[in-house]
Amino acid sequence: MKVVKFGGTSVSSAEQIKKVFQIVTADPERKIVVVSAPGKRKKDDIKVTDLLIKCGEEYCKTGNGKEAFRAVVDRYAEIAHELGLSEHIIDRIAADLQEILHGDRSNASRFMDAVKASGEDNSAKLIAAYFQSCGVEAHYVNPKEAGLFLTDEPGNAQVLPEAYEQLKKLRDRSGILIFPGFFGYSKTGEIVTFSRGGSDITGSILASAVGATVYENFTDVDAVYTVNPNFVYNPKEIHEITYKEMRELSYGGFGVFHDEALIPVFRAGVSVNIKNTNNPNHPGTKIVHHRNNQNGPVVGIASDTGFSNIYVNKYLMNREIGFGRRLLQILEDFHLSYEHTPSGIDDISVILRQSQLDLATERKVLERIKTELHADEVHIEHDLAMIMIVGEGMRQAIGTMSRAAAAFARSGVNILMINQGSSEVSMMFGVKASDEKKAVQALYEEFFTKSLV
Amino acid sequence: MKVVKFGGTSVSSAEQIKKVFQIVTADPERKIVVVSAPGKRKKDDIKVTDLLIKCGEEYCKTGNGKEAFRAVVDRYAEIAHELGLSEHIIDRIAADLQEILHGDRSNASRFMDAVKASGEDNSAKLIAAYFQSCGVEAHYVNPKEAGLFLTDEPGNAQVLPEAYEQLKKLRDRSGILIFPGFFGYSKTGEIVTFSRGGSDITGSILASAVGATVYENFTDVDAVYTVNPNFVYNPKEIHEITYKEMRELSYGGFGVFHDEALIPVFRAGVSVNIKNTNNPNHPGTKIVHHRNNQNGPVVGIASDTGFSNIYVNKYLMNREIGFGRRLLQILEDFHLSYEHTPSGIDDISVILRQSQLDLATERKVLERIKTELHADEVHIEHDLAMIMIVGEGMRQAIGTMSRAAAAFARSGVNILMINQGSSEVSMMFGVKASDEKKAVQALYEEFFTKSLV
Incomplete structure (x- = not known):
């Protein structure tokens, strides 16, 4: 049937x-x-x-x-x-x-x-x-x-x-x-x-x-x-x-x-x-369930625009147990879901879909982060694109990140963020929305047409 | 004075x-x-x-x-x-x-x-x-x-x-x-x-x-x-x-x-x-405050071992508002601080210093994540090293990630995670602790001795 x-x-x-x-x-x-x-x-x-x-x-x-x-x-x-x-x-x-x-x-x-x-x-x-x-x-x-x-x-x-x-x-x-x-x-x-x-x-x-x-x-x-x-x-x-x-x-x-x-x-x-x-x-x-890996490590390249990045900086943030949790709690209070949270020593970024944010909500969220978490700096950046390369073959192939990063470099696109490490079959790159097409083309060339060039 | x-x-x-x-x-x-x-x-x-x-x-x-x-x-x-x-x-x-x-x-x-x-x-x-x-x-x-x-x-x-x-x-x-x-x-x-x-x-x-x-x-x-x-x-x-x-x-x-x-x-x-x-x-x-950027984009390479990764998988995690926050709340209840949280669609990893975890705490933490968050899969991986390359010049230099990733590839070291995007002056790589030295050497060669080779 x-x-x-x-x-x-x-x-x-x-x-x-x-x-x-x-x-x-x-x-x-x-x-x-x-x-x-x-x-x-x-x-x-x-x-x-x-x-x-x-x-x-x-x-x-x-x-x-x-x-x-x-x-x-x-x-x-x-x-x-x-x-x-x-x-x-x-x-x-x-x-x-x-x-x-x-x-x-x-x-x-x-x-x-x-x-x-x-x-x-x-x-x-x-x-x-x-x-x-x-x-x-x-x-x-x-x-x-x-x-x-x-x-x-x-x-x-x-x-x-x-x-x-x-x-x-x-x-x-x-x-x-x-x-x-x-x-x-x-x-x-x-x-x-x-x-x-x-x-x-x-x-x-x-x-x-x-x-x-x-x-x-x-x-x-x-x-x-x-x-x-x-x-x-x-x-x-x-x-x-x-x-x-x-x-x-x-x-x-x-x-x-x-x-x-x-x-x-x-x-x-x-x-x-x-x-x-x-x-x-x-x-x-x-x-x-299983496929023959004939095309090399990558099976497809996806991308999407409409992401924003809320950037929060606070001196000694990394010593403050609960900082990240309280930041996410504020987002949750506004029913905002987020995609990624790259972090540094004194800073954390939250990437989320900007369709969830109107100007008033945005102001309220930033204000609460600033006052409740005593952040030194809070700002938001709009119009980011997330590009994802996907393939089960990446687990074994050691040089995949190297090839991807080289493609970005050749296309002249600056990688704003990378989220790699939890999923074993994908890598996620954040770039300016205006760079999306250029970056995707370069990745396609690297992983799908290389042998023809 | x-x-x-x-x-x-x-x-x-x-x-x-x-x-x-x-x-x-x-x-x-x-x-x-x-x-x-x-x-x-x-x-x-x-x-x-x-x-x-x-x-x-x-x-x-x-x-x-x-x-x-x-x-x-x-x-x-x-x-x-x-x-x-x-x-x-x-x-x-x-x-x-x-x-x-x-x-x-x-x-x-x-x-x-x-x-x-x-x-x-x-x-x-x-x-x-x-x-x-x-x-x-x-x-x-x-x-x-x-x-x-x-x-x-x-x-x-x-x-x-x-x-x-x-x-x-x-x-x-x-x-x-x-x-x-x-x-x-x-x-x-x-x-x-x-x-x-x-x-x-x-x-x-x-x-x-x-x-x-x-x-x-x-x-x-x-x-x-x-x-x-x-x-x-x-x-x-x-x-x-x-x-x-x-x-x-x-x-x-x-x-x-x-x-x-x-x-x-x-x-x-x-x-x-x-x-x-x-x-x-x-x-x-x-x-x-400001330096002449003479050495190329990278000024130094740091590394440290003794990190663990708590991996959590749950179907439709990305739809569940509050999942990340509740996960971090559990860690906070055990007074655990964490370093990074790379995430996928249905999974999230929490990288933390393993000195904070004894076997009993570890079991309790995993058990609470499993039962309270109804996770499909929870496990912990030990003995990871975090490698950081640092340099203000990386802001402008588009190919830095490409050079770093190429160095990892040449050294035969698998990059388990990358955290890049919040700090503009550093990139963080997670590898097996046993790969630390090899990776650091390859990065040093790439960013500091290349011109001599």
């Missing part, structure tokens, strides 16, 4: 959904199909999830939002129409969304979760109807009825261990099961979603629960690339990658696969195959 | 104290002389401070300790005798030590501070007596009477800001002032010491308080070396170094100058000159 997941662009139009049907029915092992909400059809298109967020926010503010509601229903109607489905399915989708929008809005994050989840839920209903219209036995499966129970953290839920026992029973059902991604239910029966892009997580949980032979994750690229294609022309594809490598790259900025989706399949020993809906015969990228 | 400090080996024997006399009287600007307790005369000798610690501990345990007491007094007696001083000074030293040893032992750390401080105190009395016997106007100065007030932290005190105003008045006294290093008094009149080697701190405070033109720190080497002479034969000397560089190197394992001694002179803008009592015409090493 295979679990197959289709991303937003794979279900964005009737044409795409027909490809989904071809792919699923081409292999009788493809029994469980997880679907996203319709994504972009072209570059400047708007994803249904974004339309829903706008719609939900308007209802929250004004109790109304006809235009956005109409835009959502129209997207589904257009698809249904082109797939030759009856009006009935659209009436059902419209009624369902209306009910949610006019439901309980007293808890905004709970309400927004329900609105967002309808994107995947209605996508699954529509695709099940299309499969049925083609004469195939297919069933929409509701996550509540199937037992996908999650922690009660709106917008950021995690699967509960007991869900696996329930979901395992999906094995015994007949026909093709169309399962909406992205959301599940709390133990009290409320809709809760995973973090954005969480349909990958749904697929991973189902693949793990039913003990799938493989979890096929269909997207719109032939494979995971070794580097961001916006930075390097025609970059090499990754044929095989380990779970751990993939998790680090996903966290480091690779958007192809959600970083939290890997652990369920990793624990269950289910391999993942990332494939292209538009080119299904391409072998894609396989995520496995 | 110059403040001159003489370390333990410079006052370890009559012969050495005669050199001190020559040096001080050769320059009429040398008005304030800070002295340590007598140190080692030869390699297997015992420092008076260590004799005193033994003596104090025996009195604490048994209320007696004649043998150790005798050993201390004999050291002073031998010196006094060879200097041709009367028995009177030895009687005074013996009586003074007796009084301390038979004093209040209810607070062990306070008692030990008083016992240890007597080493410097009696050294100063003896040297003042010698200067007087040579017909020079010299006075022993008691730190309490002079106003050297410290925080009430036995064995680890810090100067109180109000001390400077008092100590400034030393300018107006006549003759050469012989001032004992290493200790001062709390506001309630109790003797408290700086951390070990703290005579450097006394000298720095005095030089800063009186606005000395220079703080001359006499020791037993011609200069500060660029690297540990046990690892590299005949290493290059440092002629000029900035306060910041020196502080980092001292912290990183350079024993020549106490790392806490730099800030008072730095703030007051007093330059430091490290010189050799046995070769006083050698220019030594100057510690200054």
Whole structure:
């Protein structure tokens, strides 16, 4: 049995959904199909999830939002129409969304979760109807009825261990099961979603629960690339990658696969195959336990911008037991999460995502650090990029840091920070955001094209 | 006016104290002389401070300790005798030590501070007596009477800001002032010491308080070396170094100058000159605000062993706000201070000095981390070395990390961790203790002998 997941662009139009049907029915092992909400059809298109967020926010503010509601229903109607489905399915989708929008809005994050989840839920209903219209036995499966129970953290839920026992029973059902991604239910029966892009997580949980032979994750690229294609022309594809490598790259900025989706399949020993809906015969990228190390020590280079550095200096800081802990406590009081904390004798830096900080919060945080910790100096630096090089081969290869540092030097980029030492499969470099591209290109050249030069 | 400090080996024997006399009287600007307790005369000798610690501990345990007491007094007696001083000074030293040893032992750390401080105190009395016997106007100065007030932290005190105003008045006294290093008094009149080697701190405070033109720190080497002479034969000397560089190197394992001694002179803008009592015409090493960057980006390489790494792994750690803070709280509960905390997505490492950990504490700490933080994996690794390369020139020099990493690679040493990013003048590398020497040699070769190769 295979679990197959289709991303937003794979279900964005009737044409795409027909490809989904071809792919699923081409292999009788493809029994469980997880679907996203319709994504972009072209570059400047708007994803249904974004339309829903706008719609939900308007209802929250004004109790109304006809235009956005109409835009959502129209997207589904257009698809249904082109797939030759009856009006009935659209009436059902419209009624369902209306009910949610006019439901309980007293808890905004709970309400927004329900609105967002309808994107995947209605996508699954529509695709099940299309499969049925083609004469195939297919069933929409509701996550509540199937037992996908999650922690009660709106917008950021995690699967509960007991869900696996329930979901395992999906094995015994007949026909093709169309399962909406992205959301599940709390133990009290409320809709809760995973973090954005969480349909990958749904697929991973189902693949793990039913003990799938493989979890096929269909997207719109032939494979995971070794580097961001916006930075390097025609970059090499990754044929095989380990779970751990993939998790680090996903966290480091690779958007192809959600970083939290890997652990369920990793624990269950289910391999993942990332494939292209538009080119299904391409072998894609396989995520496995062990791989042959053919490409040298590094498997991929990820990068991300939008980081800030809070720098704190205090004479004799290193003698003060509890200084670091109290600094982190202040950040915690503002619900700020941080990424790295490089330190010197009398100073410590905290690297965090700047999207968490508005100007007022920033001022308050710096003020508290200054006054409560009696710091000699506190300042914040914005617009940093974090670059991560990942590869299990780095454990053995002694010269990897040397090669990486040489690449930075050649590109003329100053390394502002290095975080290496806890993870054995990655190294993290902080640079100015304006240096990101140059540095990534130099690293790519060092680790992936050296032999060609 | 110059403040001159003489370390333990410079006052370890009559012969050495005669050199001190020559040096001080050769320059009429040398008005304030800070002295340590007598140190080692030869390699297997015992420092008076260590004799005193033994003596104090025996009195604490048994209320007696004649043998150790005798050993201390004999050291002073031998010196006094060879200097041709009367028995009177030895009687005074013996009586003074007796009084301390038979004093209040209810607070062990306070008692030990008083016992240890007597080493410097009696050294100063003896040297003042010698200067007087040579017909020079010299006075022993008691730190309490002079106003050297410290925080009430036995064995680890810090100067109180109000001390400077008092100590400034030393300018107006006549003759050469012989001032004992290493200790001062709390506001309630109790003797408290700086951390070990703290005579450097006394000298720095005095030089800063009186606005000395220079703080001359006499020791037993011609200069500060660029690297540990046990690892590299005949290493290059440092002629000029900035306060910041020196502080980092001292912290990183350079024993020549106490790392806490730099800030008072730095703030007051007093330059430091490290010189050799046995070769006083050698220019030594100057510690200054700005230096000419002639040696390339790196000024020195320090290293130290005896570090452990507590490794903690937990799935989705990076999502858990407060995880790092709670981990540090557990260490704080055991009064453990840490040096670095490199982190990955799901893991964090805490590097700390292993001298703080006995086996029982270690087990308790790991157990608490495991159970309270629900960590998936916790383990500890011992016998790590930390290597630090220091230099203000690294700020500008883009390729420094590349050169350092290349040196590690050539030496075949695996870099276990890197901490770079908060301090702009140093980079810190963690390696196995058994790799320390090899790595330091390779770094020395890279940064100090490259042009010769």
